[in-house]
Amino acid sequence: MRDIMGSLLxxxxxxxxxxxxxxxxxxxxxxxxxxxxxxxxxxxxxxxRQVHLIVQxxxxxxxxxxxxxxxxxxxxxxxxRVIFSLVGFLLERDWVYVVITFxxxxxxxxxxxxxxxx
Amino acid sequence: xxxFIAILFAGALFAGFIGSLTGLGGGVVIVPLLTIGFGVxxxxxxxxxxxxxxxxxxxxxxxxxxxxxxxxxxxxxxxIATTLGAIAGAAIALFAPTHAIAVIFGxxxxxxxxxxxxxxxxIQLADSQQGNKxxxxxxxxxxKGSYMTANGLKNYTLHNLAGGFLMMILAGILSGLxxxxxxxxxxxxxxSIMKIPFKVSTTTSNFMIGVTAAASAGIYITRGYxxxxxSMPIMLGVLIGSLFGARILIKSQTKKIRFVFAIxxxxxxxxxxxxxxxxxx
Numbered sequence: 001m002r003d004i005m006g007s008l009l010x011x012x013x014x015x016x017x018x019x020x021x022x023x024x025x026x027x028x029x030x031x032x033x034x035x036x037x038x039x040x041x042x043x044x045x046x047x048x049r050q051v052h053l054i055v056q057x058x059x060x061x062x063x064x065x066x067x068x069x070x071x072x073x074x075x076x077x078x079x080x081r082v083i084f085s086l087v088g089f090l091l092e093r094d095w096v097y098v099v100i101t102f103x104x105x106x107x108x109x110x111x112x113x114x115x116x117x118x
Numbered sequence: 119x120x121x122f123i124a125i126l127f128a129g130a131l132f133a134g135f136i137g138s139l140t141g142l143g144g145g146v147v148i149v150p151l152l153t154i155g156f157g158v159x160x161x162x163x164x165x166x167x168x169x170x171x172x173x174x175x176x177x178x179x180x181x182x183x184x185x186x187x188x189x190x191x192x193x194x195x196x197x198i199a200t201t202l203g204a205i206a207g208a209a210i211a212l213f214a215p216t217h218a219i220a221v222i223f224g225x226x227x228x229x230x231x232x233x234x235x236x237x238x239x240x241i242q243l244a245d246s247q248q249g250n251k252x253x254x255x256x257x258x259x260x261x262k263g264s265y266m267t268a269n270g271l272k273n274y275t276l277h278n279l280a281g282g283f284l285m286m287i288l289a290g291i292l293s294g295l296x297x298x299x300x301x302x303x304x305x306x307x308x309x310s311i312m313k314i315p316f317k318v319s320t321t322t323s324n325f326m327i328g329v330t331a332a333a334s335a336g337i338y339i340t341r342g343y344x345x346x347x348x349s350m351p352i353m354l355g356v357l358i359g360s361l362f363g364a365r366i367l368i369k370s371q372t373k374k375i376r377f378v379f380a381i382x383x384x385x386x387x388x389x390x391x392x393x394x395x396x397x398x399x
Contacts (some may be wrong), residue, residue, distance in 0.1 A: 044342035067346035078328035111336030
């Protein structure tokens with residue numbers, strides 16, 4: 001059980017890193033020589049912020065969206081670990097911790113999908 | 119642009135390497151690196167740093183899960199506190215003035231630098247001391263465990279549940295507000311306040327950092343604080359750097375490096391505080 005969880009984390013981070021790398025390469029090909037200024041904060045456009053838009057644009061091979069997709073996978077990795085723990089507690093019939101883990105999951109999902117709720 | 123990205127990558131490599139070597143974490147280095155070193159707005163810096171924190175903690179946590187020292191139940195229960203704190207911290211960051219965040223960051227950085235110089239023996243003394251137990255709640259939460267030592271199986275249980283929980287909320291808030299991992303605070307909460315053995319505290323803390331960071335990262339990415347072009351070199355650099363740092367960790371020269379790094383971090387902290395007060399950030 002623990003070994004699977006360990007591998008899960010590592011493969012999750014690896015997948016995310018590969019996506020970010022591919023996205024980076026695509027970005028450089030698609031935007032050669034362009035300069036970006038990060039000294040003032042403008043906030044990212046919706047296509048980098050909303051999950052469904054990120055996936056949509058990533059499937060169109062737009063470099064920066066592939067990177068964002070990779071970042072979403074990265075953020076999802078610890079969430080996946082929590083889900084995995086939930087399954088484990090269910091199998092052990094440890095109801096106290098099923099509830100506790102479920103609460104943590106709700107908090108995590110609230111964070112990721114906060115824009116859809118408000 | 120490519121040079122900018124390349125330098126960021128190099129900086130992130132260094133940050134990840136030193137961070138894992140000294141145990142200070144890459145998170146505390148990334149924000150000053152980006153804001154002071156590259157003039158990046160602190161909001162982008164915090165979002166990017168959070169990505170680095172998840173990457174390194176998930177990348178290294180996998181090793182600890184296999185050790186069998188980690189206490190998943192205690193970690194999961196405390197994660198309620200840290201994730202709630204993280205969301206609160208991220209929410210505060212959305213509305214707080216940036217120079218205030220810079221000053222708070224500098225203060226936390228200063229504290230981290232001083233704490234990293236504390237010898238392990240001082241921290242481990244807590245193992246032998248007794249605190250007041252929280253009785254029935256502890257039993258309900260099965261907040262105990264055991265692990266193998268050279269002398270055989272060692273049992274432990276949890277004390278000061280409320281105090282530890284509150285400390286975890288604070289750790290979560292700082293993580294969400296500043297884009298750091300708050301690993302050191304989590305260890306203090308578990309080791310000093312809840313009297314959990316040091317080895318269990320550190321591994322459980324490493325385990326928890328990623329989840330805490332993910333809780334606030336969700337808010338940051340959906341509010342547009344995380345930029346793909348900035349995140350790419352930082353995430354990859356910190357990840358690779360920390361993997362190398364972890365390998366060299368075993369060698370004994372770390373004490374000198376820790377000291378030098380603590381000095382550097384202290385200077386960075388003072389500069390963050392100064393710039394924050396002068397409203398430069």
